[in-house]
Amino acid sequence: MKRIIGFLMIMLVLTGCAEDKPAKEAEAKNNTEKKEQVQTASYLDGYLENPQLPDDSELLQVDQVIEDSKGKSTLMKMRQVDETYQIGGIEMKIQDAKWIQLRPSYRMIDYFHGLTDNESEFNYVKVFVEITNTSDRTLQFSPVALVETNEEEKISWEDELYLESLNEPIESGESRKGNIGFIVDETKDLSELTILTSDIFDEADNKLNDAEEITVEF
DSSP states (O other): OHHHHHHHHHHHHHHHHHHHHHHHHHHHHHHHHHHHHHHHTGGGTTOOOOSSSOOOTTOOSTTOEEEETTEEEEEEEEEEEEEEEEETTEEEEEEEEEEEEEEEOGGGHHHHBTTBSOTTSEEEEEEEEEEEEOSSSOEEOOSOSEEEETTOOEEEGGGOSSOOSTTSOBOTTOEEEEEEEEEOSSOSSOOEEEEEOOOEEETTOOEEEOOOEEEEEO
């Protein structure tokens, strides 16, 4: 009888180990994926959180929801772009693009008044960019002058949300990074975003280079 009981106990232990193995493997896989996600966001080092819009740095999976004092954000689509474009004396790198649904907190609603009729909940698209002046002179350049969605909704730089001074004159050798975002009221299914940069001018307003058109697919 004791042998039978002992045998059954051994079988239970072995069964438990077998059942734990897939769970441990899944957990290890999840941990690896999380580490990889953190690495993809390393370009955010040194970036100061925007005072108007929620921090989306940990918003990395479609349908993921995060909430802070500025509102509740849901990630609808994301593209890890990681592409560099040389536009005259400006090197422009687009790191990521996200389509986000935002329900701003009560204290932030006034900020969006005038930008949309649905300031209590709306969708917006944002790109994280880094620009570097590779020329030997101060340049005037804006990473985004106009955006257009695949459903032909156009939004100009005047309705930009983040206001992180990326369009101010940039000195030789200087680099800046930050977000640029636009509310998209009419687009129902964003699959493509076309970005038109500004032209490049010198300090005397002499045009040096034409604008560049960049397409980001989600």
